[in-house]
Amino acid sequence: MAKVKKAPRPKAETPKGFRDYFGSDVSDRTEMLARIAEVYHRYGFDPLETSGVETVEALGKFLPDVDRPNEGVFAWELDDSGWVALRYDLTAPLARVYAQHRNDLPTPYRRYAMGPVWRNEKPGPGRFRQFYQCDADTVGAPSVAADAEICAMLSDTLEAVGIARGDYIVRVNNRKVLNGVLEVAGLSGDDKEAERGIVLRAIDKLDRLGPEGVRALLGAGRKDESGDFTKGAGLDDTQADVVMGFMSAGRETGAETVAALRDLAQGSDVGEKGVEELETIAALLDAQGYGPDRIVIDPSVVRGLGYYTGPVYEAELTFEIQDEKGRPRQFGSVAGGGRYDDLVKRFTGQEVPATGVSIGVDRLLAALRMKGQTSEVAEGPVVVTVMDRARMADYQAMVGELRQAGIRAEVYLGNPKNFGNQLKYADKRGSPIAVIQGADEAEAGKVQLKDLIQGARIAETATLEEWKDRPSQIEVARADLVAEVQAMRARQADG
Amino acid sequence: MAKVKKAPRPKAETPKGFRDYFGSDVSDRTEMLARIAEVYHRYGFDPLETSGVETVEALGKFLPDVDRPNEGVFAWELDDSGWVALRYDLTAPLARVYAQHRNDLPTPYRRYAMGPVWRNEKPGPGRFRQFYQCDADTVGAPSVAADAEICAMLSDTLEAVGIARGDYIVRVNNRKVLNGVLEVAGLSGDDKEAERGIVLRAIDKLDRLGPEGVRALLGAGRKDESGDFTKGAGLDDTQADVVMGFMSAGRETGAETVAALRDLAQGSDVGEKGVEELETIAALLDAQGYGPDRIVIDPSVVRGLGYYTGPVYEAELTFEIQDEKGRPRQFGSVAGGGRYDDLVKRFTGQEVPATGVSIGVDRLLAALRMKGQTSEVAEGPVVVTVMDRARMADYQAMVGELRQAGIRAEVYLGNPKNFGNQLKYADKRGSPIAVIQGADEAEAGKVQLKDLIQGARIAETATLEEWKDRPSQIEVARADLVAEVQAMRARQADG
Numbered sequence: 001m002a003k004v005k006k007a008p009r010p011k012a013e014t015p016k017g018f019r020d021y022f023g024s025d026v027s028d029r030t031e032m033l034a035r036i037a038e039v040y041h042r043y044g045f046d047p048l049e050t051s052g053v054e055t056v057e058a059l060g061k062f063l064p065d066v067d068r069p070n071e072g073v074f075a076w077e078l079d080d081s082g083w084v085a086l087r088y089d090l091t092a093p094l095a096r097v098y099a100q101h102r103n104d105l106p107t108p109y110r111r112y113a114m115g116p117v118w119r120n121e122k123p124g125p126g127r128f129r130q131f132y133q134c135d136a137d138t139v140g141a142p143s144v145a146a147d148a149e150i151c152a153m154l155s156d157t158l159e160a161v162g163i164a165r166g167d168y169i170v171r172v173n174n175r176k177v178l179n180g181v182l183e184v185a186g187l188s189g190d191d192k193e194a195e196r197g198i199v200l201r202a203i204d205k206l207d208r209l210g211p212e213g214v215r216a217l218l219g220a221g222r223k224d225e226s227g228d229f230t231k232g233a234g235l236d237d238t239q240a241d242v243v244m245g246f247m248s249a250g251r252e253t254g255a256e257t258v259a260a261l262r263d264l265a266q267g268s269d270v271g272e273k274g275v276e277e278l279e280t281i282a283a284l285l286d287a288q289g290y291g292p293d294r295i296v297i298d299p300s301v302v303r304g305l306g307y308y309t310g311p312v313y314e315a316e317l318t319f320e321i322q323d324e325k326g327r328p329r330q331f332g333s334v335a336g337g338g339r340y341d342d343l344v345k346r347f348t349g350q351e352v353p354a355t356g357v358s359i360g361v362d363r364l365l366a367a368l369r370m371k372g373q374t375s376e377v378a379e380g381p382v383v384v385t386v387m388d389r390a391r392m393a394d395y396q397a398m399v400g401e402l403r404q405a406g407i408r409a410e411v412y413l414g415n416p417k418n419f420g421n422q423l424k425y426a427d428k429r430g431s432p433i434a435v436i437q438g439a440d441e442a443e444a445g446k447v448q449l450k451d452l453i454q455g456a457r458i459a460e461t462a463t464l465e466e467w468k469d470r471p472s473q474i475e476v477a478r479a480d481l482v483a484e485v486q487a488m489r490a491r492q493a494d495g
Numbered sequence: 496m497a498k499v500k501k502a503p504r505p506k507a508e509t510p511k512g513f514r515d516y517f518g519s520d521v522s523d524r525t526e527m528l529a530r531i532a533e534v535y536h537r538y539g540f541d542p543l544e545t546s547g548v549e550t551v552e553a554l555g556k557f558l559p560d561v562d563r564p565n566e567g568v569f570a571w572e573l574d575d576s577g578w579v580a581l582r583y584d585l586t587a588p589l590a591r592v593y594a595q596h597r598n599d600l601p602t603p604y605r606r607y608a609m610g611p612v613w614r615n616e617k618p619g620p621g622r623f624r625q626f627y628q629c630d631a632d633t634v635g636a637p638s639v640a641a642d643a644e645i646c647a648m649l650s651d652t653l654e655a656v657g658i659a660r661g662d663y664i665v666r667v668n669n670r671k672v673l674n675g676v677l678e679v680a681g682l683s684g685d686d687k688e689a690e691r692g693i694v695l696r697a698i699d700k701l702d703r704l705g706p707e708g709v710r711a712l713l714g715a716g717r718k719d720e721s722g723d724f725t726k727g728a729g730l731d732d733t734q735a736d737v738v739m740g741f742m743s744a745g746r747e748t749g750a751e752t753v754a755a756l757r758d759l760a761q762g763s764d765v766g767e768k769g770v771e772e773l774e775t776i777a778a779l780l781d782a783q784g785y786g787p788d789r790i791v792i793d794p795s796v797v798r799g800l801g802y803y804t805g806p807v808y809e810a811e812l813t814f815e816i817q818d819e820k821g822r823p824r825q826f827g828s829v830a831g832g833g834r835y836d837d838l839v840k841r842f843t844g845q846e847v848p849a850t851g852v853s854i855g856v857d858r859l860l861a862a863l864r865m866k867g868q869t870s871e872v873a874e875g876p877v878v879v880t881v882m883d884r885a886r887m888a889d890y891q892a893m894v895g896e897l898r899q900a901g902i903r904a905e906v907y908l909g910n911p912k913n914f915g916n917q918l919k920y921a922d923k924r925g926s927p928i929a930v931i932q933g934a935d936e937a938e939a940g941k942v943q944l945k946d947l948i949q950g951a952r953i954a955e956t957a958t959l960e961e962w963k964d965r966p967s968q969i970e971v972a973r974a975d976l977v978a979e980v981q982a983m984r985a986r987q988a989d990g
Contacts, residue, residue, distance in 0.1 A: 009841065009842055009843075009844065010550075010552040010553050010555065010841060010842055011550070011552065011553065011842075012553065012591050012592075012594035012595035012842040012843075013550065013553065013591075013595060014545075014546050014548075014549065014550075014553075014591075015546075015548055015549065015550050015573060015576035015579045016573075016575045016576045017576075018546035018548055019546060020543065020544065020545045020546060020592055021542075021543070021544040022541070022542075022543055023541045023542060023543075025544075026542035026543065026544045027532075027536075027542050030529075030532075030542075034525075034529070037522075037525075041522075041903060042898050042901065042902075042903050042904070043898060043903075043904075043905070044876035044903060044904065044905035044924075046517070046518045047516075047517075047518060047521035047522050047525075048515065048516070048517055048518075048521065049515065049516040049520075049521045050509075050515045051509050051510075051513035051514060051515060051625050052547065052581075052611060052613070052625060053509075053510055053513055053569070053613070053624075053625065054509065054510065055505075055506070055508065055509075055510050057505040057506065058505050058506065058507065058508065058509075060505065074548070074571060075571070076569060076570070076571040078510060078511070078615075080511045081510035081511045081512075084510045086547075096507050096508075096509075097507075097515055099507035100507035100508060106920055106923040106924050107909055107920070108907075108908045108909050108920075110905070116547060118547070118548070120573075129548070130546050130547060130548065138908060140909060141908035141909060142910065143887070143908055145887050145891065145906065145908055146908045148891070149891070149906075149908070152895070156898075280887075283888050284887060284888050284891050286888075287888035287889065287891050287892045287895075288891050288892055288895035289895065346504065346505060347504055347505055347506075347507040348504075348507075349504065381539035392638070392640050392775075392779060393778055393779050393781075393782035394782070396640065396643070396644070396779050396782055396783050397782045397783055400647070400782075400783035400784065403537050403538060403651075406537065407537070408536060408537050408538075408539060409537070409538075409539065410538070410539030410605070411640065411644075412603075413603045413633060413636035413638055413640055413641045413644070414602055414603050414635060414636060415637065425601055425602070425603075428601040429539070429601050
């Protein structure tokens with residue numbers, strides 16, 4: 001006889017490349033985003049939360065990284081809406097929303113958005129298929145005053161979440177200047193698009209490859225450590241000199257940098273226009289007191305995205321960390337953005353100027369943790385233990401009083417038989433205080449308060465008797481429970 | 496010659512059944528959830544944020560509404576993970592997480608979760624395919640003390656977000672009592688599962704159909720207003736009497752209700768066990784001071800979900816609103832939940848007792864708005880207008896000062912040529928004050944402050960000159976900008 005085969009149990013796993021966030025991973029991020037939202041609000045930006053699902057048609061193909069054209073979206077077909085997909089960023093949905101509601105929205109429209117986005121790319125260490133973005137954009141503002149404003153806001157935002165002045169720098173550049181320099185170098189025209197793309201990506205890799213690596217990519221090409229060859233843009237030495245000169249045009253002051261760029265872009269209309277815009281941005285920021293200790297003009301910033309058309313900017317954290325091999329390096333970029341003028345046009349046919357920034361939420365949170373700017377360990381609850389199952393109502397009354405007083409507190413709700421398990425539980429919860437009341441204490445109108453911060457280390461092995469003997473345990477009147485817990489918490493905070 | 500056909504422009508629309516949230520829809524919800532999280536945290540619950548995408552295998556088929564078996568999930572296939580789907584609630588992912596991480600998590604595990612869920616159902620008025628849930632669950636606590644705790648927490652939560660005591664009631668029941676009553680009525684046994692399902696759903700419709708409608712569904716069936724016939728459970732009169740008696744067993748006090756239920760369930764082990772649990776819950780809540788003005792035992796609560804195995808509870812808002820036809824009715828349910836013991840077992844083979852509640856975020860927010868408990872109109876920014884494009888840096892400096900002082904402020908970033916457009920913009924933004932500085936004022940070291948709350952109505956038609964003439968506009972020293980804006984805001988708040 002054939003055996004009846006039982007259906008196998010489902011695997012308790014996320015799909016590959018997805019993850020869960022626990023405890024302080026959630027609450028620290030929530031707090032950080034609340035601080036960011038407070039700054040954005042103060043700058044006049046309004047929140048927008050678009051649906052997670054968009055039509056594939058509305059999303060379009062603006063995936064941010066041209067180096068990985070194979071990355072895609074998660075898409076499926078619906079009977080009543082055709083092909084739909086999870087949003088891969090917060091900018092494409094903004095363009096859709098603005099096109100859809102432009103008659104009801106104020107223009108310019110300043111909006112911020114925070115939420116998950118999804119990318120159907122190969123997962124890897126630290127690379128997930130769902131992650132948070134936090135964006136602020138101004139739609140319908142042609143003036144570079146809008147770009148300057150976002151740079152100032154980015155600076156304020158970093159300080160608001162806890163990055164000290166001096167530990168970050170916001171760098172600004174302008175694609176128009178770069179385009180002008182490329183024009184001067186003889187790389188304008190539709191037939192040179194591929195070369196311009198290679199140059200753009202090469203400059204974007206300056207941090208990683210150094211000037212020589214970039215120079216190689218501007219010329220014939222570059223062989224990396226593994227032996228793989230990347231084809232270069234094929235510029236001759238004179239052309240490459242112009243581009244290299246552009247990247248190193250950064251000077252002490254914004255005015256000097258602008259002067260150097262003006263020389264390099266001379267003869268190109270678009271380049272000169274770009275220099276003028278940078279000059280305006282520098283003047284606007286200066287008027288608001290954002291000096292080079294916070295925001296600088298930096299020609300090496302290009303940002304990878306193909307769709308930027310004017311100013312581009314990024315925020316870098318400059319404090320030192322150690323890389324995987326223990327070598328010191330700067331923490332690096334946590335936010336970036338720029339001006340893009342064509343996203344809304346796809347829908348309406350009219351060009352709508354827009355500029356905006358996206359903060360890498362996970363990276364910024366990681367930086368705050370390194371700087372000790374988050375709670376790190378979530379505050380554990382006071383645990384009221386259960387010595388006598390029949391008196392659960394008494395324990396619930398205690399926990400109720402503590403909660404009413406604003407103290408985070410729990411009664412132990414597992415099987416109370418093994419008291420050691422209750423102590424292990426309190427330990428796992430990071431509990432600062434255990435409340436203990438056996439029959440004797442109950443009769444005498446007393447409770448025991450155990451200082452777990454002092455006693456945490458031995459919690460796993462102690463018997464109830466050893467536990468009671470420790471000096472960190474005190475007996476107090478039941479009527480004083482709340483006051484005594486507050487007093488012990490205060491002593492713990494001092495110690 | 497054939498014309499070259501241009502690709503049609505994409506439609507700027509969400510897929511059917513999806514929506515966007517603007518401005519205060521987002522910030523009011525964020526604030527409400529923050530208040531809820533504060534209560535949950537105080538009760539010892541930890542946040543958990545699971546990925547939006549799960550394997551179909553892990554999600555299982557626990558769609559909550561057995562009345563609509565065709566509703567489904569949004570699913571697609573991945574090369575490396577098989578079939579995956581967007582989560583349809585926050586409970587199924589909790590079961591997966593607990594099964595996956597049970598050795599690292601504390602037991603009992605109190606967790607809360609807030610976020611969007613997705614349902615592939617036919618969209619309709621007020622029914623969306625993506626919506627928010629806000630859940631709190633305790634996993635691994637067999638004691639009904641865990642259920643009582645969630646009822647108390649639900650009561651505290653409603654008051655914390657702004658629902659006054661007396662405007663809500665938390666009702667508790669126990670599926671075991673109902674099962675006992677069904678046993679007494681002769682409806683136990685595997686062959687009676689269909690009938691039990693009909694009875695359950697009939698009781699759940701008491702509010703809508705009234706006792707007669709329910710009675711009809713317990714018997715032969717019921718024809719609704721449209722003439723459609725719903726088949727009944729086929730109970731005879733004696734059986735139906737038992738069930739109807741159960742539904743109307745609610746009495747003045749919890750003790751009296753429990754006594755009435757004890758009579759009805761007599762002779763059924765599971766029923767008597769259920770009554771005992773209700774008695775314990777009532778005693779625990781009583782010990783913490785949650786009287787019948789906040790939480791009551793109510794036998795008419797059954798909750799539709801098939802998976803509940805013990806206590807069930809729901810929160811109803813009792814204040815009156817008008818329905819679509821202008822008739823008064825109670826606002827109704829905003830949260831519900833209960834005990835379910837089999838969800839984790841799917842993964843591990845071991846039964847893990849769990850209980851939890853889900854708050855209908857959109858409904859609760861709608862209730863708060865009716866009660867005037869939200870900001871309703873988001874605070875608009877002070878708008879610094881641009882009279883002279885060349886002096887943008889001056890205007891930016893003003894707005895910078897206002898922001899540094901914590902005042903929400905913007906400079907107008909659209910084309911400044913038409914001053915009327917700037918006033919329309921300020922109007923659309925709900926701006927309380929416009930700051931105006933032309934060449935004359937600049938030279939004299941002055942600025943004009945326009946009180947837009949007084950003057951909003953004529954903003955769309957006024958010329959600059961009319962505007963300047965209105966008494967709600969005052970001239971102040973440029974150096975006093977921040978102080979004068981603060982003073983005007985204070986006068987506006989008083990008026």
